[in-house]
Amino acid sequence: MAAAAVETWGGVLLLSLLPWVQPFYVPGVAPRDFQKGDTVDxxxxxxxxxxxxLPYEYYSLPFCKPATVLYKGENLGEVLRGDRIVNTRYTVEMNTDRNCEVACSKKTLTVAESKLVAERVQEEYYVHLIADNLPVATRLEFYPNREAAGGEEQKKEPLKDIQFEHGYRLGFADGNKFYLHNHLSFILYFHKEKLEEGEVHNYRVVRFExxxxxxxxxxxxxxxxxKTCSLPEASSSAPQEIDPAKENEVLFTYSVRWEESEVKWASRWDTYLTMSDVQIHWFSIVNSVVVVFFLSGILSMIIIRTLRKDIANYNREDDIEDTMEESGWKNVHGDVFRPPRYPMILSSLLGSGIQLFCMVLIVIFVAMLGMLSPSSRGALMTTACFLFMFMGVFGGYFAGRLYRTLKGHRWRKGAFCTATLYPAVVLGVCFILNCFxxxxxxSGAVPFTTMLAxxxxxFGISMPxxxxxxxxGFRKQPYDNPVRxxxxxxxxPEQRWYMNKFVGIMMAGILPFGAMFIELFFIFSAIWENQFYYLFGFLFLVFIILVVSCSQISIVMVYFQLCAEDYQWWWRTFLVSGGSAFYVLIYAVxxxxNKLDIVEFIPSLLYFGYxxxxxxxxxxxxxxIGxxxxxxxxxxxxxxVKID
Structure with a gap:
């Protein structure tokens, strides 16, 4: 019987459709096998x-440099994220412990270097290392009687919870004193893969602490x-203080300990993907989905019943040749498809929206299948950039056809507007922020060559x-409107206060925002607090719910507008349907x-700009969508309805 298994977080698609078919990996990272004593970079x-x-390169601080500094070739996503992957002086060999090794000879930090290190410690910088493409994590242990018990008594308490944080702290501050973490105790876990030939094993790295x-x-x-060193007892050692006002002597050392693990290579990312409270995440998303489905069902029932009643009444009036004056949304049938003002700009914005919709849908779906896992560093952003460029053909098609439907005739100018309006705003804002x-x-600054690329x-892909x-799209027949x-x-007629555009935006944005605000918290945490985002399956579900809720609330709002005999719905529907963006802005503030500790001008500018x-x-x-x-x-x- 055919079998297929998708190991999501490893980015592994293992197809075993036939017994003799060899497994292969697309398009993530294949496992790397080590033998005892092999170098693990x-x-x-x-x-x-x-x-x-603001991310910085590793060697922007005076760490120990190897004889030859080698930078890894990054993809577009890694460059945009500020990653600058480089080799280090740490020597690690598979399943070979090291008690205490000196990374390089004793360094004397100048006053400028000492001041820079103290600033980075005060700003709570984390250092990010990788071993076999696996990021380093710091273990955080929580005890049930943390406040009541202290010192040795606390250590005897059973652990309540173990969590991990991404990277390790550069140092810590105590009042006006700054201390540098100059000794790193690496704990690497390996899993043995037994070979068929005999008792020889392959080793795979499954955790890096x-x-x-x-x-x-x-x-x-x-x-x-x-070359070697010895660590003192914890009770008798003093921390390495960095005085920013003078030169400081520093020695960078490290130790290595290997431990065997039952965790297999395909599950090695589970540690990093459970850094946040997964149970709360699941419960919140399920709760949001149930509530939104319930509200959407009620809205659908109400609008369908009301519409059936309206259509039956209108058609019955025509059948009995009633001379009653028309009222409601049928009364504006002669104006409802009248082209709006600025049809070129409207069609251009909608074309960019179609481009974004296709890009987001494909990215989330592919990520849900595990092909854009965290192990494929920068793949998500690279894929999103290229997909947006290639989805320009769909954006142009829908914009061109709508522009012709709205009686437009300058298709070249319309195409140029569609190709440049939204991308020009994005690139312009990014360029200004990049200057800061x-x-x-x-290292978060995009290099000039990348900007040219x-x-x-x-100009070479998206615009053509x-x-x-x-x-x-412009050559195709326009959309067939049922009435002249x-x-x-x-x-x-004069509209009531609740038909105001701003009131409509406030009302229309509540339901779509309620469908996704829980997910928004995790997305913001991934972007601004350097966390991993991984529940793409739930994100795909939330995206579908967002599409449904936006569509339904847009239909309800335009129905109320037409019942009030206001036929100017083109721009209004577009503005009101995006009302949830207003709540996203409020949530971002x-x-x-409440969540970030940003006080300086440039970080605040970057946050609000992006x-x-x-x-x-x-x-x-x-x-x-709306x-x-x-x-x-x-x-x-x-x-x-029957219209004469």
Missing amino acids: IKAVKLTSSRTQ VVPQSVKVEDLKAVDIE IWGEHS LLCMW LVYLGYYF TNQIPRQV FYFV TALMVLSFWLLTGT FYAAYMFIRKIYAA
Whole structure:
């Protein structure tokens, strides 16, 4: 019987359709086998802090450098994330322990270097290393009587919970004193894979932990021309203080301990993916899905029953040739498809929304299948960038066809507007923010060559595809509207206060935002607090719920508007359908105030700059979904009534 297994977090697609078919891996990372004594490279990725949101290269601080510094070739996503993967002086061999090794000879930090290290410690920077593409994690142990018990008594208590945090702290501060973690105790776990030939085993790295320590240089007792050292007892050692006002002597050391683990290679990411409370995540998402489904069902029942009653009444009036004056949404049938103002801009924004919708749908679906797992570093962002470029053909097609439906005739200008309006805003804001990041000498600054590559992708891939799609969309027959438009526009009656656009935005945004605000918290944590995001299956479900809720609330709002005999729905539906973006903005401000400890100007500017782009993209996405749902709804109901 055919069998297929997808190991999601390893990015492994193992197909065993026939007994003699060899398994293969697409497109993630294949396991690497080691023999005892083989070198396991320890590489540095970057330094990060949730307080500054500015990543830095590992060697921006005076760590021990190898004789030849080798940077790994990064993909587009890694460059945009600020990753700069580089080799280190740490020598680690498979299943070979090291008690205490000196990374390099004693270093004397200059006043400028000491001041820089003290600043990075005060800003709570974390150091990120990888071994066999597995990120280092620091174990956090929690005891049930943490406050009541202390010292040795606390250590005897059974553990209540064990969690891990990404990377390790550069150091710690105590008042006005700063201490550097200069000794790293690496704990690596391996899993044995027995070979068929005999008792020889392959070893695979399945976990990478570190216990950072601050040990004064005199207490390390370096011997053998500073190649090995000895660690003092914890009670008798003093921490390595960094005085920013003078030169400081520092010795960087490390130790290595290997432990065997029952965890298999395919499950080695489970440790990192459970850094947050998974149980709360599951419960919250299920709760949101149930509530939204319930509300959506009620809305659907109400709108369907009301519409059936309206259509039956309108058709019955025509059958008995009643001379009663028309009222409600049938009364505006001669103006409901009248083209709005600025049709080119509207169609361009909707084209960008279609482009975003296709990109988001494909990325989430592919990630749900495990092909964009955290082990494929930077793959998610790289895929998103390329997909947005290639989805330009669909954005151009829908924009061109809608533009022709709205009686537009300058298709070349419309195609140019579609290809440049949204991308120009995104690239312009990113370039301005990038200038500030350049000024901070952060690795988060996009290099000039990468910026040129992005521009070439925009002008060489996205824009031609938008023009191509726009050309075919404009040549195709416009959407078939079921009623004719009168030559003289009808006067819109005075509307009640609750039909105001701002009130509509506030009302329409509640349900879609309620469908995804739990997921929004985890997404923000992944972006701004350097956490891993992994529940793409739930994200796909939330995205479907978001599409359904946006469509339904848009249909309800446009129905109320037409019942009030206001036929100017084109722009209004697009604006109101994106109302949940307003709540996303409010939530982003709340998250900034309550969850982040950012006080400086440039990190605040980066947060709100990138958040503004996220809100803009979300508004385009939800506005487009709501617009097309309302458009199909209006065409459907006017085709169902008899109009002379």
